[in-house]
Amino acid sequence: MNTDDKLKPLRERIDSIDAQILDLLNQRARVAQEVGHVKAETNAPVFRPEREAQVLRKVADRNPGPLASVAVQTIFREIMSCCRALERRVIVAYLGPAGTFSEQAVYKQFGHAVEGLPCASIDEVFRATEAGTADFGVVPVENSSEGAINRTLDLLLQTTLSISGTLSIPIHHSLMSKSGTMNGVTRILAHSQTLAQCQVWLNQNYPNVERQAIFSNGEAARLAAEDQTVAAIASEIAGERYNLGVVKAHVQDDPHNRTRFAIIGRLQPGPSGKDLTSLVLAVPNKAGAVYNMLAPLAQHGVSMTRFESRPARIGTWEYYFYVDVEGHSAEDHVSKALDALKQNAPFFRVLGSYPVTL
Numbered sequence: 039m040n041t042d043d044k045l046k047p048l049r050e051r052i053d054s055i056d057a058q059i060l061d062l063l064n065q066r067a068r069v070a071q072e073v074g075h076v077k078a079e080t081n082a083p084v085f086r087p088e089r090e091a092q093v094l095r096k097v098a099d100r101n102p103g104p105l106a107s108v109a110v111q112t113i114f115r116e117i118m119s120c121c122r123a124l125e126r127r128v129i130v131a132y133l134g135p136a137g138t139f140s141e142q143a144v145y146k147q148f149g150h151a152v153e154g155l156p157c158a159s160i161d162e163v164f165r166a167t168e169a170g171t172a173d174f175g176v177v178p179v180e181n182s183s184e185g186a187i188n189r190t191l192d193l194l195l196q197t198t199l200s201i202s203g204t205l206s207i208p209i210h211h212s213l214m215s216k217s218g219t220m221n222g223v224t225r226i227l228a229h230s231q232t233l234a235q236c237q238v239w240l241n242q243n244y245p246n247v248e249r250q251a252i253f254s255n256g257e258a259a260r261l262a263a264e265d266q267t268v269a270a271i272a273s274e275i276a277g278e279r280y281n282l283g284v285v286k287a288h289v290q291d292d293p294h295n296r297t298r299f300a301i302i303g304r305l306q307p308g309p310s311g312k313d314l315t316s317l318v319l320a321v322p323n324k325a326g327a328v329y330n331m332l333a334p335l336a337q338h339g340v341s342m343t344r345f346e347s348r349p350a351r352i353g354t355w356e357y358y359f360y361v362d363v364e365g366h367s368a369e370d371h372v373s374k375a376l377d378a379l380k381q382n383a384p385f386f387r388v389l390g391s392y393p394v395t396l
């Protein structure tokens with residue numbers, strides 16, 4: 039038997055399985071439409087991150103293989119994204135233009151059946167979401183090599199929006215230009231954070247080429263496509279969008295470089311069984327104050343997963359502390375710990391409780 043003869047029955051089996059998958063997908067979609075009608079009657083939110091997190095955890099738990107659990111979750115995220123879009127297409131603001139890591143974060147969280155709204159700055163992402171032009175916003179919170187994104191932390195302090203999720207994505211930067219070479223290139227453009235994340239590599243390889251910080255890597259890629267004297271450092275997705283050639287891939291100094299993003303919106307997700315709560319607080323400037331502030335967490339058995347201080351450039355306090363704890367504010371032990379924290383802190387705000395995602 040030749041290869042084609044051997045493949046024919048296997049492909050027939052795949053065709054028949056595909057027909058069943060298609061039928062099941064549309065059965066699922068019709069149920070989601072019914073869910074959409076129920077929600078429309080009560081004006082209930084379409085996007086329910088706690089439910090989506092539970093669905094994704096369940097498929098990973100049930101997955102017998104050989105498909106990897108992350109692969110199955112990627113597929114189900116897109117299935118839910120398409121089902122959700124049948125209820126209503128969610129609009130998500132992010133730091134644009136298209137092709138940025140923020141856009142990748144949007145798709146990783148919401149799947150591809152969303153309407154992305156690229157914004158010129160982090161401030162504008164907050165404004166568009168606060169104004170209701172977008173249902174949600176996606177903003178960078180911290181980078182593993184460069185630390186906190188201070189503008190986001192400041193805006194989180196002032197906003198009326200809540201955090202309804204966080205996610206982290208690997209950040210791989212590439213040096214790209216129109217020709218795919220550095221011939222004739224006199225300037226390298228990227229966001230200031232990106233230039234900082236690649237500075238050792240740039241110092242070693244292109245110490246004499248001028249570096250210029252601009253507001254986004256996507257914009258750097260767009261400009262490189264228009265100007266032969268400009269190279270950009272950006273994601274390869276941005277490079278593909280603007281038809282750039284790769285001079286060198288993975289030019290970031292830390293190969294494990296990641297950025298964590300927050301989803302902001304008016305939604306306050308319910309408990310999913312595995313959640314985080316983000317809060318911000320301030321304490322008076324005296325000895326032992328930070329220690330005393332955090333004591334209620336241990337007393338109530340609440341684990342802290344993140345602690346970040348930020349000099350207060352706004353408001354009355356010297357420092358604000360950004361704290362993430364395990365659990366949902368609706369859970370008894372968490373709510374008791376938060377009440378006690380509030381007693382000790384002259385400034386206290388829960389930024390949101392949301393499901394843990396991969």
Ligand SMILES: O=C(O)C(=O)C[C@]1(C(=O)O)C=C[C@@H](O)C=C1
Binds near residue numbers: 073118121122
């Ligand atoms: O369960 C719901 O509330 C749905 O709308 C269904 C569904 C899904 O496709 O499973 C879609 C959107 C929500 O974000 C959560 C889940």
